[in-house]
Amino acid sequence: MRLRIFTQLQMIDQQLTSLARERDELLALFAERDELRDLREVRRGLASSLRQERAHNSDLQWDLEDVELRLRALEEQERDGPSDPLVARELAILRDRTAQLEEQVLRQLERIAEVEQQLAEQERILEQRSASWVEREPQLQTQVEQLGHTLEALQTQRQGMASQLPRPALELYDDLQRRHRGTALAPIRNRQCGACRARLPTAVFDLLTTDDPLVRCPRCGRVLYHPESS
Numbered sequence: 001m002r003l004r005i006f007t008q009l010q011m012i013d014q015q016l017t018s019l020a021r022e023r024d025e026l027l028a029l030f031a032e033r034d035e036l037r038d039l040r041e042v043r044r045g046l047a048s049s050l051r052q053e054r055a056h057n058s059d060l061q062w063d064l065e066d067v068e069l070r071l072r073a074l075e076e077q078e079r080d081g082p083s084d085p086l087v088a089r090e091l092a093i094l095r096d097r098t099a100q101l102e103e104q105v106l107r108q109l110e111r112i113a114e115v116e117q118q119l120a121e122q123e124r125i126l127e128q129r130s131a132s133w134v135e136r137e138p139q140l141q142t143q144v145e146q147l148g149h150t151l152e153a154l155q156t157q158r159q160g161m162a163s164q165l166p167r168p169a170l171e172l173y174d175d176l177q178r179r180h181r182g183t184a185l186a187p188i189r190n191r192q193c194g195a196c197r198a199r200l201p202t203a204v205f206d207l208l209t210t211d212d213p214l215v216r217c218p219r220c221g222r223v224l225y226h227p228e229s230s
């Protein structure tokens with residue numbers, strides 16, 4: 001009787017353990033939600049730096065236009081009147097400045113193209129992963145819920161089983177279960193403990209013929225049973 005309940009409890013506990021592991025693995029898949037959030041954050045960052053780079057480019061273009069206007073005015077002045085050394089000096093400075101600004105604008109345009117490319121790539125990845133997540137999520141949710149129900153049902157079944165055991169027997173089972181990581185019981189094979197391989201003394205076999213026996217392996221302490229009789 002006690003042994004039969006032990007066997008059933010162990011079966012239920014092993015199912016519970018494997019279902020719980022399955023559920024943990026499923027729940028781990030929900031990390032994709034956080035990863036998508038991080039990806040959106042990166043996209044926001046790229047979009048904002050693109051805006052900044054474009055604004056910087058506009059500033060450079062404005063500066064360039066100013067310098068070019070001034071340059072053209074001075075060039076006309078030079079053409080119309082006699083050469084003024086001060087004007088000639090300013091012209092040289094303005095031409096340098098124009099060249100510098102043109103160079104900066106070019107670099108800035110390259111920079112913008114780079115960020116645009118990064119942003120497009122980021123959007124492509126995000127779109128792909130979001131789409132696949134949207135497709136997978138409902139199914140995962142259902143699986144998690146179903147597992148939850150199965151676990152609950154098993155827990156109820158376990159409680160029913162456990163309540164049929166006298167308290168000391170249940171405590172013994174739970175203790176062995178913890179100590180031996182889910183194997184409170186050991187089958188007898190070739191007169192040995194099937195778990196720790198200890199050779200079993202004759203006394204063990206005598207005890208096993210008594211009424212409702214709960215005989216433990218002298219070495220590992222697991223409760224012994226004949227595989228064919230369980």
Ligand SMILES: [Zn+2]
Nearest residue numbers: 193196217220
């Ligand atoms: Zn043993």
